[in-house]
Amino acid sequence: MDVVVTANKNSVISEIDQRIFGSFIEHMGRAIYSGIYEPEHPSANIAGFRSDVIDLVKELAVPVVRYPGGNFVSAYQWEDGIGPQAQRPVRLDLAWHSSESNQVGIHEFADWAQTVGCGMMLAVNLGSRGLTDARNFLEYVNHPKGSYWSDLRRENGQEQPWGVKTWCLGNEMDGPWQIGQKTADEYGRIAAETAKAMRAFDKSLELVVCGSSSPDMPTFPSWEKTVLEHTYDVVDYISLHMYFKNHEGHTGNYLAQSLKMERYIDTVASTINYVKAQKHADKQIYISFDEWNVWYHSTEQDKQILNGEQGWPHAPAILEDIYNVEDALLVACLINSFIRKSDIVKIACLAQLVNVIAPIMTEKNGAAWRQTIFYPFMLASRYGRGKALKLDINSPCYAAECAGEVPYVDISAVYNEQDKTINLFIVNRHGSEAISLRSTFNQFQNLQVCQHQTLNSADLQSSNTSQFPERITLVQGEALFITDQELTVCLAPLSYHFIQLKE
Template sequence: MRKMQAMTDATARLDPYNEVSDIDRRIFGGFVEHLGRHIYDGIFEPGHPSADAAGFRQDVIDLVKELGVSTIRYPGGNFVSGYKWEDGIGPVEDRPRRLDLAWHSTETNEVGLHEFQEWLDRVGSDLMMAVNLGTRDTAEALDLLEYANSDADTTWTAQRAANGRPDPFAVKMWCLGNEMDGPWQVGHRNADDYGKIAMRTAKAMRMLDPSVELVVCGSSGRGMPTFGSWERTVLEHTFDDVDFISCHSYYQEMGGNAQEFLASGVDMAKFIESVVAIADTVAATKKSDKRIMISFDEWNVWYLHNEEGGQNDKPEERGWPVAPRLLEDQYHALDAVVFGDLMITLLQHADRVRSASLAQLVNVIAPIMTEPGGIAWKQTTFFPFSITSRLANGRAVRVPVDAGTFTSEKLGEVAKVNAVATVDDEGVSLFVVNRSTTDAADLKVDLSPLVSALGRSVTVSESHLLHEDDIYAANTLTDPERVGVRAADASVDGSTLSVSLPAVSWAAIRLS
């Protein structure tokens, strides 16, 4: 029996000419790090009933393909700041075992650049490579770039060919280190020192391959004490040589305050808009028309802190294991609704967010979970990502909603209902979230500008609703299909779209 909810009237207007920008498909990227069971016992498990000849789980490949990730950032993450990329090439039996300081684990190097590219070819995603600027420098980044991208006759390219890859990997996007503002990072630097090494590395990489697109490290969170000053200093050094600055942000419910958690999308929007303002200020001081774009290359719901405010998952207490169970968060329906709102926020800023990476994909704070020798299943966050990735094409369109507000302790007045639309040659997709924990919303969307632009009527061709009366319901090993999506209560009458949105719900409507 469903709970009775108060009803809020909500109105919106969908004007196909109220454009944000065209959508860069790299906004639907993912992230794979050598961390916990992400690679070993996750994507790679020789001996699993579904494993192919290379040891990759076919059931995981199928789910990643369904998820629809475009570009995948690799190999980290914190891991990259201590990684020697050379350890992951050549005969597997000759590769060294190394201690990973970031996650206090042992890395076997069974999977490296070649194997990961094989897996990417199977899932249909592009590689986004991170270079180590924590314990290494410009020279090692150049060696990796030459090995990966050069078609010249050199020692590195000959070694690549001997390792089974005569043709270049042709990696387009490169991250200049990872979270170098974080004291936890191996090789942590201040903004001035990092800006200098990033500038030197960027200039050198462009000399070798002018076609690369480079991402410089921004802050690893809006709450960092150096946020703002870090971006300004780093961009003052690197502005002429990079294309993107990164944003990283994770969200979680704290203290059982679901309503505050549901405001997370507003925090993400403020983060994006602040970084854009800083980047454009640097551009103005340099009298430049260039616009630095944002690579939001780590984002997710992550229960990083326990209820007492302490750090969860302390790998140093586990010795130096291979592929330990780390950061295996179980996501519930509430998490998925917040997650869907974060995707709406990214689309609302598609003019400057041209790349984004869901962190991460399998087992580690992931939409896909696996059991060694057993099943793979979808977490609740799988659904808003896979549906949005499939339906959001063409260009993003603003959809202002009037539905009242609630008061956030940290963010002030927050709209109860948030929405964005995308328009392509085949139709229109509307993505909407009801952030209220108490009130259902009866949303009426004025489609008259759309109908006028098309010169014909529109209909609902598909709809999806993610909502559970128990907002803490989750998919688990023993009940992997507890939470899913169902058809939304959505219909078009003339030029009005009506959508019923229960409290704490996310929906996607396709009009054609």
């Protein structure tokens, strides 16, 4: 089976915002406690953060992390996480039916973010709270000195403001599971007024308004239309969330879900443009796809905790999906979609970063290791910075229930002008056949192959564990050569490939 791809140097989709390789940490499960923070761990630094996890996060090169939620934020009192740790209250978290010690708050998270080298994307509570608390939180985080909240921050040990620019106005406010769920009109009004107040403090802030928490919501996409009608003039992004599952065990349908996500993006983009035209606006709203991942492996085992059958445990092991090779292939396809949609998607956050549906897993007082999905995310984050190229692709297709006709080869390409590199991210979705991929590169000069790394396995259900942390890892691909600006590579069935070329 042959697939032909043509890339032209001057055919560009968009400059990629590096924040499409962002992630997310919520106060839930073991994401924070025994995830990033475990003072008793042998590797813990002086602040109590696990150095082994810090090293893995640095390897991912995550540019921004969204915090502190997620569903958690909709009943969160941010003031609980400031001041002396010994004096902080323990609260019952209604979102995940657990107790929250508040040993990690904004100060600790900001120190961790600085250590790993990522920016912060903060969320305010528009569920149980509102405008005043959002304004106070912003003042605490960003005002230099001379006001009540900024001076309290300084008393608590942080002399300089953190200067956080990107803020989420609540979380999934359309969801019946959300503390303080609102109708589109109710939410649109409070979001607009909160945005106005935050912009009165700092006009340069980037504000993210809640879109639908899934394309399967009964209010989608009318929710987006109504919310944007209220907020278009005062926000910069609208959020999308989507999680992916394979309960039916059908690999072809599973790997086609990236196209379902692209339709979700396209529908929201059309809604943005409709409201923009309706308002005769020049301003463009973009998409923040700030929750996405595979999530279905752990749902049954989580039910007892989430239903309250085990009381209010602190940092229980929930949503700890163990990812396999099949999941890594879908994650690679989803990242390709973000690259191809980088003209409208400017922020995306893999949910989450550690232990909770995450690329990094830990044992309490034990090891940390990379899950299978770590590898395609890491390669895209490190090498997907630059210009997304618009490719001409001629690939045979197969039929999938959720997406119609699906190309067997899923591919994205990023040109980094500074490094003079072309970075190709490729998935062969075919379950049994190898594919010969022939790529031609126009307007490029003297290309040579720098890297070829692959990920695949005869056992799609194979995964990594603390005992076998490198059962699935990247391996060196076949040696490749370019002749007359043309590259040919053989893609094994159900395989992932990263190829780097250099001018």
